[in-house]
Structure formats: C-alpha cells, structure tokens
Amino acid sequence: MASLLLRVKSKMAIFAHRKARGLLDGEYGSVFRGRSLDFDDLRAYVPGDEVRDIDWKASARHGSPLIKRYVAVRRQTLLLLTDTGRNMAAISRTGEPKKDIAVMALGVMGYLAHRHGDVVGLVSGDSVRTRFIPAKGGEAHLERLLRQVHGDAGAGVAPSRLEDQLDHVARTVKGRNLLFVVADEIAATPAMAGLLRRLRAQHEILWLTVRDADLAPSQPGPGGAVADFYSVADYVFLPAHLAQSDTVVAAYTKGIAERDAARKAMLRQAGITEGDVAGSQGVVTALFALLERHRRAG
Amino acid sequence: MGLMFWWLLPLAVVAAAAVGVAAFRAGTRGSARRRPAAHADRLTLLPEYQAAVRRYRRWLAIAGLACASLLVSSAVAAARPVDVTTIRPEQHNRDIMLCLDASGSMSSADAAVVEAYAELARKFDGERIGLAIFDSTAIQVFPLTDDYDYVQEQLQQARDAFDGKPGSSGFLDGTWSGRGSSLIGDGLASCLNSFPSPDTADGGAPSAPQRSRSVVLATDNLLSGEPIMTLAEAAQLAAGRSVRVYALNPADLDYGAGAGQPGAQLRSAAESTSGAYYALDNPDAIAGIVSAVEETETAAIKGAPRAVVSDEPAVPLAAALVSGLVLCTALWRLRI
Numbered sequence: 001m002a003s004l005l006l007r008v009k010s011k012m013a014i015f016a017h018r019k020a021r022g023l024l025d026g027e028y029g030s031v032f033r034g035r036s037l038d039f040d041d042l043r044a045y046v047p048g049d050e051v052r053d054i055d056w057k058a059s060a061r062h063g064s065p066l067i068k069r070y071v072a073v074r075r076q077t078l079l080l081l082t083d084t085g086r087n088m089a090a091i092s093r094t095g096e097p098k099k100d101i102a103v104m105a106l107g108v109m110g111y112l113a114h115r116h117g118d119v120v121g122l123v124s125g126d127s128v129r130t131r132f133i134p135a136k137g138g139e140a141h142l143e144r145l146l147r148q149v150h151g152d153a154g155a156g157v158a159p160s161r162l163e164d165q166l167d168h169v170a171r172t173v174k175g176r177n178l179l180f181v182v183a184d185e186i187a188a189t190p191a192m193a194g195l196l197r198r199l200r201a202q203h204e205i206l207w208l209t210v211r212d213a214d215l216a217p218s219q220p221g222p223g224g225a226v227a228d229f230y231s232v233a234d235y236v237f238l239p240a241h242l243a244q245s246d247t248v249v250a251a252y253t254k255g256i257a258e259r260d261a262a263r264k265a266m267l268r269q270a271g272i273t274e275g276d277v278a279g280s281q282g283v284v285t286a287l288f289a290l291l292e293r294h295r296r297a298g
Numbered sequence: 299m300g301l302m303f304w305w306l307l308p309l310a311v312v313a314a315a316a317v318g319v320a321a322f323r324a325g326t327r328g329s330a331r332r333r334p335a336a337h338a339d340r341l342t343l344l345p346e347y348q349a350a351v352r353r354y355r356r357w358l359a360i361a362g363l364a365c366a367s368l369l370v371s372s373a374v375a376a377a378r379p380v381d382v383t384t385i386r387p388e389q390h391n392r393d394i395m396l397c398l399d400a401s402g403s404m405s406s407a408d409a410a411v412v413e414a415y416a417e418l419a420r421k422f423d424g425e426r427i428g429l430a431i432f433d434s435t436a437i438q439v440f441p442l443t444d445d446y447d448y449v450q451e452q453l454q455q456a457r458d459a460f461d462g463k464p465g466s467s468g469f470l471d472g473t474w475s476g477r478g479s480s481l482i483g484d485g486l487a488s489c490l491n492s493f494p495s496p497d498t499a500d501g502g503a504p505s506a507p508q509r510s511r512s513v514v515l516a517t518d519n520l521l522s523g524e525p526i527m528t529l530a531e532a533a534q535l536a537a538g539r540s541v542r543v544y545a546l547n548p549a550d551l552d553y554g555a556g557a558g559q560p561g562a563q564l565r566s567a568a569e570s571t572s573g574a575y576y577a578l579d580n581p582d583a584i585a586g587i588v589s590a591v592e593e594t595e596t597a598a599i600k601g602a603p604r605a606v607v608s609d610e611p612a613v614p615l616a617a618a619l620v621s622g623l624v625l626c627t628a629l630w631r632l633r634i
Binding site for chain 1: 331332333334335336337338340341342343344345346347350351354633
C-alpha cells in the first residue's frame with residue numbers, strides 16, 4: 001500500500017500552490033501557539049500569521065514583513081479522535097468512502113502538527129472497543145496512526161458509537177490537549193451534549209463533520225440513474241425510487257435541516273468550532289476555513 | 299376431472315425452484331451494486347418514507363401472489379385438464395322407408411310430398427330413414443341411414459328435381475321401363491325389400507332386437523299398366539313382414555263411397571297393415587304419422603359405452619389471464 005502520508009502531503013502541496021506556500025502552517029501556528037517569551041529568530045511572514053507577531057522594526061529594515069519566532073517551551077499534544085466503526089465504511093455526499101476523507105483530514109491536521117513540532121496521538125474505535133495510541137512525534141508515527149484508521153474502518157466491523165471514544169478521552173486523558181474530532185452527521189442528544197461540555201472544559205476541540213450520503217436527492221445524479229442504498233448499521237435495503245416521491249424528499253430535506261441545526265447548536269453551545277466537508281477534494285479548504293474560524297473565535 | 303400431462307406439474311415445480319434459486323443467487327450478487335449509507339434513520343424514521351415502504355411491500359406481496367398464481371394456473375393449463383365421461387349413446391330402433399310415387403299423375407304434388415317428407419325427417423331423432431321413388435320400376439335414392447344431414451341434402455335434391463331446376467334432370471332416371479306407369483303395388487313391394495331381411499337384420503347380429511318398420515307411402519293410387527303385384531297383395535306382404543304402411547294421398551278426391559275407388563283402396567291397404575291413411579293437405583298428417591311411428595318403438599337400443607375425453611382449459615386459463623393482468627398492474631406500480 002502506498003504511503004497514506006504521501007497522499008496527504010501531495011494533497012497539501014496542490015493546495016499550497018493554489019493559495020500560498022505555508023499558509024496552513026501559519027494558520028496552525030496561530031491557532032495552537034505554544035509561545036514563550038524567549039525570542040528565537042525571525043522568519044518571513046506568510047499569510048495567516050498573527051499580525052501581532054510581526055517584528056515591525058525588523059520588517060522596516062528588511063523591506064518585507066518578518067515574524068518573530070519564539071522558542072517553544074511547551075510541546076503541544078494533538079489528539080486525533082475519529083470513529084472507525086461501520087458508519088465510516090459508508091459513502092459520503094460525493095460518493096467516496098467516508099473513511100478516506102477521514103484519513104485525509106486526520107493526515108493533514110497531523111502533518112501540520114508534526115511540522116509545528118507537536119506530538120500526535122490517536123483515539124479511534126467502534127461500539128465494541130476503543131483504541132488509544134499515545135502521542136509521539138515523527139512521520140513514521142503519523143503514518144502508523146493513519147494506517148490504523150484506514151485498516152480498522154470497514155463494512156465488517158462493529159457499529160459506530162462515537163460517545164465511547166469521547167468518553168474514553170474524558171476518562172483517561174490527562175492535561176490540556178488539542179482535540180481534533182472527525183465524525184459524521186451524528187444526531188444531537190443530551191448525553192452527547194453533556195459529554196462535549198465536559199471535554200471542552202479540559203481540551204481545545206476542533207470538530208470536522210464528514211457529510212453523509214444524500215439518501216433522498218431532490219434531483220437524480222449524473223446519468224439520471226439513482227443508486228439504491230443499504231444501511232450499514234442493519235443491512236436494510238433502501239430502494240432509491242421510494243425516496244424519490246416529492247413528499248418523501250420534502251420531509252427528508254426538512255428532517256436533515258433540523259438535524260444539522262441541532263448538531264451545530266449542540267457544538268456551538270459546547271464551545272466547539274465545527275466545519276464540514278463533503279469529499280476528499282475539499283478537505284484542505286475545509287480545514288483552512290475551520291482553523292481560520294477557530295482563530296477568530298478563540 | 300383429470301390431467302392428461304400430469305407429469306408436467308413436477309417438472310414445473312422443479313423448473314420454478316431452479317429459477318427461484320438462480321434469482322436468489324443473482325439477488326445476493328446484485329447487492330454489490332447497492333451503496334452503503336450510514337445514519338439510514340435519517341430516512342427510515344420519516345413517516346412519509348415508512349408509508350411508501352408499506353405501499354411498496356403491499357404491491358410486492360400482490361406481485362408475488364400473482365406471479366405464483368400465474369405459474370400454477372399456467373402449469374395446470376399446460377398439463378391439459380380433461381373431463382372424462384362415459385356415455386352410452388341411445389339409438390332408436392325404428393326404420394322408416396319413405397316411398398314416393400314419381401309418376402306423371404303425381405308430378406304436381408311431388409314437391410309438396412318431398413316437403414312433407416323433409417318435415418317428417420326433421421321430427422324424427424335416432425330413427426333410420428331411407429327414400430325410394432317408383433314409377434314403373436322402383437329405385438332407392440338412399441338406403442336406411444341415421445345421417446340426417448345427408449337425408450336433408452338428398453331430400454333437397456329431390457325437391458330441386460321435382461321443381462325442375464336446371465341440372466337436376468337425372469334424378470328420376472331409371473324409374474320408367476315402359477311396362478306401364480304408377481305400378482303402386484310393385485313400388486310398395488320394392489320399398490319393403492329395402493328393409494334388411496329378417497334373418498340378416500342389423501348386419502347379421504343375431505342378438506340385435508327386431509326394429510319396428512314403417513313405410514310412408516305417398517301415392518294417388520292411380521294405376522296405369524299391369525303390375526306384378528297389386529296394392530292389396532303388396533299390403534299383405536307388408537303385413538306379413540310386420541311393416542306398417544302409412545299412406546299419404548295428395549289427391550284425396552271424393553270418387554264416391556265404393557270400395558273400388560283409389561282412395562278407399564289405399565285406405566284399406568294401409569289399414570290392413572295396422573297403418574293409417576292421410577290426405578296430404580290434412581294438417582294432422584305429419585304429427586299423426588310421427589306419433590304413430592314413435593308408438594311402435596319396441597326398446598331403445600343402448601350403444602356400446604364410450605369414454606369421451608374433453609379438454610377443460612377455461613378455468614386455469616382464465617385464472618392465468620387474471621393473474622397476468624394483476625402482475626402487470628403490480629409491476630407497473632412497483633416501477634420495475
């Protein structure tokens with residue numbers, strides 16, 4: 001199998017060419033800064049850097065913006081948290097397996113943390129068991145984490161239950177960490193809301209939602225053919241033509257809007273920044289937007 | 299009720315089972331084309347979707363039932379349901395010889411007489427009927443038969459001949475030999491000989507019961523020439539063979555009360571054989587002859603029992619048609 005991290009890097013390289021080199025690094029550094037007062041050196045400004053980090057005098061002498069770098073005293077811990085249950089074997093809104101999108105998002109985030117010198121750990125699992133890989137640095141470790149996620153999620157594993165993984169973090173992880181959660185369109189429940197508030201009190205949380213497949217599309221997809229779905233949870237067959245009547249589509253659209261609004265409200269009340277992504281093409285953009293939003297919020 | 303090709307049913311069951319297994323296998327392979335989706339409760343918990351699923355299941359059940367019914371009924375129809383019944387055809391044991399005087403004196407009445415004969419033939423059922431015509435000699439137009447279509451056809455030809463239609467002139471050939479005309483005694487005697495002789499009755503079957511015999515003699519009894527047998531002698535012969543003679547006289551004119559008058563001679567001859575005498579224009583003539591002949595039945599002959607096999611495909615084919623229509627409707631509703 002080709003290196004998963006390599007795929008992540010190439011995706012980021014494409015994005016960086018399109019926007020500006022190092023943009024994501026700047027965003028990440030601004031968000032998760034482990035700043036000390038010990039000045040280290042200066043480096044060129046990249047868009048996304050904190051404006052207040054600009055050394056104005058040095059910039060005036062140099063002719064272009066320079067950023068003050070400090071010696072990081074604290075190595076931060078980025079804890080990746082994702083679901084590797086059966087739900088992740090399902091397809092996303094763009095038709096790709098949600099697992100691939102999750103691996104891509106976790107990889108981008110983990111690689112940013114690695115470039116920043118942070119250590120990365122992983123909590124993943126399904127309703128039967130939860131795996132915890134302690135945080136370490138290095139690309140090899142990051143690759144191992146991604147393979148863990150890629151290898152675990154599949155159609156043959158136990159059903160998903162993200163509460164178990166969140167609960168595991170709440171019970172076992174000590175100290176303040178950065179928590180990056182990749183989940184799908186979970187339903188908002190009071191238990192989940194309580195758990196998220198409890199986690200938010202300890203950690204800084206970023207939440208990326210992978211959009212699930214549209215089960216009742218208002219217009220047929222390319223080619224005019226509608227594909228039949230089956231539910232990964234119980235293998236129930238969902239004939240596409242049954243979901244195509246106007247009443248069902250209207251009710252489905254209304255139900256999805258309510259579900260999304262409830263989930264967003266739950267995350268917002270817990271103080272968690274949320275972004276969503278439909279396919280692997282949009283992962284880097286979505287993460288950039290998520291980091292940007294988090295920087296403004298925080 | 300039975301099935302002629304009953305072995306088709308197990309074959310149909312085996313074929314249906316094989317197709318079912320193949321379809322089931324194809325169905326499990328076909329699920330590879332379905333795409334996995336998470337959080338299906340987003341859709342399945344909607345009441346609108348649940349109603350659609352219930353409708354779908356209902357039509358699916360109807361389609362399944364219609365398909366099964368179509369298969370069963372067409373398999374049954376293919377197995378040829380037949381009704382086997384045993385019938386004993388009943389034959390009436392009466393022979394009637396129609397005996398027609400074709401002489402010149404009768405030529406004006408012959409068509410009417412043949413009409414009367416045709417009416418007689420229509421009223422009989424199961425009797426054997428034959429026709430002979432005579433002038434100076436007698437010829438047999440057709441022998442005793444129970445093929446009434448043939449009888450009607452021959453009587454139609456006789457009517458055409460007497461009406462003088464073109465192409466029918468040969469009908470009377472052979473009735474005139476120059477020894478005179480209207481030799482009624484000879485004609486009656488010839489008619490009597492048209493019956494099978496008693497010792498070889500019914501093709502020689504010795505156990506066959508004796509059939510009652512009647513002659514319907516249409517003549518005006520106007521003799522011209524020297525007959526071999528007189529009417530009285532012929533009547534005597536008929537009585538001796540227990541043949542009843544029913545006379546139809548188209549020219550029942552009053553020649554007086556004398557016993558020598560032609561009508562009176564004919565009446566006495568007919569009555570001497572326990573028969574009857576009627577004028578042709580007497581409205582009771584036909585009905586009287588029919589009832590008199592029917593009274594002479596000695597015993598109905600039972601034919602040999604015959605097994606009659608008749609196809610009865612209506613019920614299974616109608617069921618198959620209805621099932622097919624229901625199946626089409628259900629498939630249309632299911633949008634398959």
